[in-house]
Amino acid sequence: MSRLTRRSALGLTASAVAGLGLAGTAYAATASEHANGVVPTAGDGHAGHTGTMDHTGHDVPASFDEVYQGRRIQGEPVHGGGHAGHHGGYAVRIDGQELHVMRNADGTWISVVNHYETFANPRAVARAAVVELQGATLVPLA
Incomplete structure (x- = not known):
């Protein structure tokens, strides 16, 4: 049975935060394009x-x-x-x-x-x- 260590918990948290940051950046870029009149x-x-x-x-x-x-x-x-x-x-x-x-x-x-x-x-x-x-x-x- 695997045990959650402090190191693995921090690694998972950092990965989740990085993923949310990238998702937010992608959303903001798409919203900015639509606000500036660029719609494919x-x-x-x-x-x-x-x-x-x-x-x-x-x-x-x-x-x-x-x-x-x-x-x-x-x-x-x-x-x-x-x-x-x-x-x-x-x-x-x-x-x-x-x-x-x-x-x-x-x-x-x-x-x-x-x-x-x-x-x-x-x-x-x-x-x-x-x-x-x-x-x-x-x-x-x-």
């Missing part, structure tokens, strides 16, 4: 695509132009010149003013307005910046 589309014939991807370049988000909370937000892929390398090859504007965005190594996006929070795509970054600005004008960086 079913039946589009391309595994791993989301409704925001442009089919001309599998790694480049599609262009957008919309009014969000009374502000006009626009985004489009850019090629060469300027700060395109920093921006991940993508330009985002709020009311015609450039919002500096950057693509992270893991494929998420950040902006100068929300640089501690990552987003799934440039549209989500622009929308979050509009919310964060609370009506203030976006000031160009020097």
Whole structure:
């Protein structure tokens, strides 16, 4: 008959805590993607695509132009010149003013307005910046 030792009890507890931590992280990541407007589309014939991807370049988000909370937000892929390398090859504007965005190594996006929070795509970054600005004008960086 096996006997439970202090060492095995601690090992089991550590394993359980690690498993719960991983499960919580996975849940938070999935919830964050849905909150940022990234919902996988079913039946589009391309595994791993989301409704925001442009089919001309599998790694480049599609262009957008919309009014969000009374502000006009626009985004489009850019090629060469300027700060395109920093921006991940993508330009985002709020009311015609450039919002500096950057693509992270893991494929998420950040902006100068929300640089501690990552987003799934440039549209989500622009929308979050509009919310964060609370009506203030976006000031160009020097």
